Amino acid sequence: MSEGVEWALHTCLNLTWIEDGRPVPAAVLADYFKLPPAYLNKQLQALARSGIVSSVSGPRGGFQLARDPRKITVLDVVVAIEGPEDAFQCAQILRDAPDGEPGIDYRETCVISQVMRKAELLWRAELAARTLADVKATVESRFPGTPNETRQGLRSRRA
Amino acid sequence: MSEGVEWALHTCLNLTWIEDGRPVPAAVLADYFKLPPAYLNKQLQALARSGIVSSVSGPRGGFQLARDPRKITVLDVVVAIEGPEDAFQCAQILRDAPDGEPGIDYRETCVISQVMRKAELLWRAELAARTLADVKATVESRFPGTPNETRQGLRSRRA
DNA sequence: GTCATTCTACTCGGATAACGTGTGTCCGAGTGTCGTCGG
DNA sequence: CCGACGACACTCGGACACACGTTATCCGAGTAGAATGAC
Known part of the structure; x- marks a missing residue:
């Protein structure tokens, strides 16, 4: 991944x-974790194309969450x-098997495909059940200082 | 993947x-699905290194399952x-955050890491619960002709 | 006829290239802000 | 003093290189079996 x-x-x-x-500008967000800004x-x-964050250009520009964290899942x-x-x-390699028929959609029929898909469905469901608000709340309950530290850390960088 | x-x-x-x-030689197994043999x-x-199949060299050689299909999971x-x-x-990018400490193992501490890991755990558990014998049985119940077709298809190729 | 021996052909195994996707960087378009100038 | 205008600086956005992992291929080591010849 x-x-x-x-x-x-x-x-x-x-x-x-x-x-x-x-x-918050991308450069500030990147510097916070020492990541390559570009x-x-x-x-x-x-994230902006997916409507998770919204971007504004020019001075005082940057990124912000586009909607309520309770409406943004990890997925x-x-x-x-x-x-x-x-x-x-x-x-669909079964199509190339001796008795494979081109008309069949083996993504639905093939048992192996079904097993793999069910597993991924569980994975997706778990991630879809966790919102950013959930994660935020968990962090705040375990590390109460984090919100202020983060705010300070970002504020000092955007001067 | x-x-x-x-x-x-x-x-x-x-x-x-x-x-x-x-x-069964690899070339035969590959030809069955029209795959690149090498x-x-x-x-x-x-698969052989993981002990799932065992290999034998030379004429009449090839691959075979190394143990009972009930003991081989999809995972x-x-x-x-x-x-x-x-x-x-x-x-562990939290280490590079302003208040990150190098001594902490953030793979355990970081909430995001925990969420992702739990989701993958579900994925793995699902795949670990399905054995090759299960899949085989499911296929046989839905497509009773498959076992014979497969045997014939492979037999004709190994002459 | 039987056995040992040699030869052959077959198969795996790892070393070796080609391709594609993810990783990383750069510069241009657009925009808000600040300074300046005129009224 | 106030407002409009212009230049500037900042930010995103997409276009452009690089690197690594997957994909694909090839040839050599080893081995079982068949053929051959001697006894």
Whole structure:
């Protein structure tokens, strides 16, 4: 799985702690984790295309969450970066088997494909059940200092 | 996910229908699905290293299942091809955050890492609960002709 | 006829290339802000 | 003093290189079996 997923999740989580409506530049978000600014920018663009964050150009511009953290699931972020396709892609090799028929959609018929798909469904369901608000709340209950630390850390960087 | 996983799963499933103890050459297994023989051979080597199949060299050689299909899970095959690492690799970027401490293992502490790991755990558990024998039985109940067709298809190819 | 021996052909196994996707970087388009100038 | 205008600086957005992992291929080591010849 792409490393950008981790970056995107942590960055979105950081954005949940920004309460003034001001957007945060990609360079600031990147510097917080010592990440390559231009590349994080690229990931943020993907999040923007998926409607998870909204971007504003120009001075005082940057990124902010596009909607309530309770309406953003972890799966949303993963899909925005990784794409909507399943990890296991059934290439339907049964079609090339001796008794394979070209008309059949083996992605539905093939038992192996079904097993893999059910497993991925569980994975997706678990990630879809966790919202950014859930994660935020869990972090705050375990590490009460994090919200202020994050706010301070970002504020000092955007001067 | 690597395409070799699909090849390996279907090939192992085909091997469950071989009942005489004779091994089947990689070239025969590959031709059954019109796959590149040398490349399937490579995947079979990975399965052999993991102890899922056993290989015998020379004439009349080939591959055969190394143990009872009831003792081979779908996850075993996936891990043999893809490797044991999780798809989501926590790079511990929290260490580079302003208040990150190098001594902490954030793979355990980080909430995001925990969420991702739990989801993958469900995925793995589902695949670990399905054995090759289960898959074989399901296929046989839905398509009773498959065992004989597969045996015939492979027999005609190994002459 | 039987056995040992040699030869052959077959199969795996790892070393070696080609391709594609993810990783990383750069510069241009657009925009808000600040300073300046005129009224 | 106030407002409009212009230049500037900042930010995103997409286009452009690089690297690594997957995909694919080939040839050599080893081995079982068949053929051959001697006894």
